[in-house]
Amino acid sequence: xxxxxxxxxxxxxxxxxxxxxxxxxxxxxxxxxxxxxxxxxxxxxxxxxxxxxxxxxxxxxxxxxxxxxxxxxxxxxxxxxxxxxxxxxxxxxxxxxxxxxxxxxxxxxxxxxxxxxxxxxxxxxxxxxxxxxxxxxxxxxxxxxxxxxxxxxxxxxxxxxxxxxxxxxxxxxxxxxxxxxxxxxxxxxxxxxxxxxxxxxxxxxxxxxxxxxxxxxxxxxxxxxxxxxxxxxxxxxxxxxxxxxxxxxxxxxxxxxxxxxxxxxxxxxxxxxxxxxxxxxxxxxxxxxxxxxxxxxxxxxxxxxxxxxxxxxxxxxxxxxxxxxxxxxxxxxxxxxxxxxxxxxxxxxxxxxxxxxxxxxxxxxxxxxxxxxxxxxxxxxxxxxxxxxxxxxxxxxxxxxxxxxxxxxxxxxxxxxxxxxxxxxxxxxxxxxxxxxxxxxxxxxxxxxxx
Numbered sequence: 333x334x335x336x337x338x339x340x341x342x343x344x345x346x347x348x349x350x351x352x353x354x355x356x357x358x359x360x361x362x363x364x365x366x367x368x369x370x371x372x373x374x375x376x377x378x379x380x381x382x383x384x385x386x387x388x389x390x391x392x393x394x395x396x397x398x399x400x401x402x403x404x405x406x407x408x409x410x411x412x413x414x415x416x417x418x419x420x421x422x423x424x425x426x427x428x429x430x431x432x433x434x435x436x437x438x439x440x441x442x443x444x445x446x447x448x449x450x451x452x453x454x455x456x457x458x459x460x461x462x463x464x465x466x467x468x469x470x471x472x473x474x475x476x477x478x479x480x481x482x483x484x485x486x487x488x489x490x491x492x493x494x495x496x497x498x499x500x501x502x503x504x505x506x507x508x509x510x511x512x513x514x515x516x517x518x519x520x521x522x523x524x525x526x527x528x529x530x531x532x533x534x535x536x537x538x539x540x541x542x543x544x545x546x547x548x549x550x551x552x553x554x555x556x557x558x559x560x561x562x563x564x565x566x567x568x569x570x571x572x573x574x575x576x577x578x579x580x581x582x583x584x585x586x587x588x589x590x591x592x593x594x595x596x597x598x599x600x601x602x603x604x605x606x607x608x609x610x611x612x613x614x615x616x617x618x619x620x621x622x623x624x625x626x627x628x629x630x631x632x633x634x635x636x637x638x639x640x641x642x643x644x645x646x647x648x649x650x651x652x653x654x655x656x657x658x659x660x661x662x663x664x665x666x667x668x669x670x671x672x673x674x675x676x677x678x679x680x681x682x683x684x685x686x687x688x689x690x691x692x693x694x695x696x697x698x699x700x701x702x703x704x705x706x707x708x709x710x711x712x713x714x715x716x717x718x719x720x721x722x723x724x725x726x727x728x729x730x731x732x733x734x735x736x737x738x739x740x741x742x743x744x745x746x747x748x749x750x751x752x753x754x755x756x757x758x759x760x761x762x763x764x765x766x767x768x769x770x771x772x773x774x775x776x777x778x779x780x781x782x783x
Contacts (some may be wrong), residue, residue, distance in 0.1 A: 358762035366416060369418050376669075384449065391403040398429045398435040407748070442612070451464065473510060562678055563680075567681070659674070688709065691710070699739045708741075735753045
């Protein structure tokens with residue numbers, strides 16, 4: 333740590349490099365916080381957690397007792413202890429079954445409106461998605477769904493639409509429009525319920541869904557039908573080369589192909605064979621069936637059916653998480669497998685994540701660090717942090733008494749929040765050492781310099 337500080341003081345290290353080094357060091361020292369405690373008002377399992385994307389200050393939680401709560405994680409409501417002072421964070425407000433507009437059954441998912449903490453959205457097993465006004469704690473919009481709501485999501489990039497993607501026990505994905513209060517789209521393709529939905533972090537139009545049929549589908553909401561179905565048998569090793577290297581390689585290959593085409597003065601004629609009546613007939617390449625129409629029509633019907641029924645997991649897809657750069661997708665399944673997918677090619681990267689046990693009947697919430705180096709996965713009573721590129725376990729967090737359902741990593745202060753069936757919301761914080769405090773000051777200073 334001191335080497336990085338000295339290098340920064342001497343001007344040998346750039347601001348962004350220094351900030352990333354400090355943050356990665358803080359993540360590597362995560363442990364159960366001894367200075368911050370979330371006082372949970374929930375009386376059943378915690379199903380969803382999210383810190384708002386605008387201020388990084390308010391934690392939204394949802395539970396199986398049909399309750400949702402909001403906490404201020406930066407300003408404590410009480411303090412406890414003599415030698416080691418623990419900041420207690422009680423809920424600012426909570427809604428439950430007693431609320432006149434509250435849900436009747438378990439809330440499975442709760443998210444903040446991406447650009448403002450004035451609204452938040454909840455989805456429940458009572459078949460309703462509700463949009464809440466944070467200031468008045470009143471419902472401003474209701475969407476009646478055809479079945480239990482497993483997951484809701486909104487795009488953090490969107491500037492053109494206000495759509496809530498809903499995954500339910502119905503086979504169709506529905507997009508609810510806050511602006512009009514109606515369903516904007518119905519996406520058909522899955523053969524079973526949808527347990528996970530995730531918007532792309534590089535395009536506001538691309539949606540990814542994971543179903544109980546084991547399929548992960550990509551949708552461009554501007555067009556009809558999904559444009560990609562992930563297949564675990566289509567693979568590639570490692571990650572893609574950087575954009576600059578790929579562009580240089582493409583230019584070299586293009587120049588070679590152009591030079592080769594110029595050197596060939598005469599194109600070779602296709603092989604011909606004579607028919608029975610003596611007329612010449614052009615021979616088609618082996619395996620290609622001449623047909624009219626689009627490329628999909630040219631495919632053999634059996635091949636088209638196999639492609640459409642491709643599976644990403646041998647079981648339900650219980651969790652999805654896109655990396656911050658939007659280039660890779662992490663998926664978890666009821667087959668207790670974690671897979672890393674290349675979003676551009678749609679290939680399985682064959683990263684071998686170490687053996688884990690995952691929940692089979694419930695959707696789980698994954699989290700990643702800001703640099704996408706680690707992914708946090710609820711593995712029964714433990715949360716494990718895996719290296720995204722090697723699949724090895726970097727950290728293990730054990731303090732929950734029952735299964736963990738959700739986790740959220742706050743990139744602002746590098747805190748990890750986890751919730752489980754033991755009704756507890758635990759906070760995992762970096763070590764509070766002198767060097768870390770100095771590092772925090774340096775991070776704040778460098779942020780001010782960059783501004």
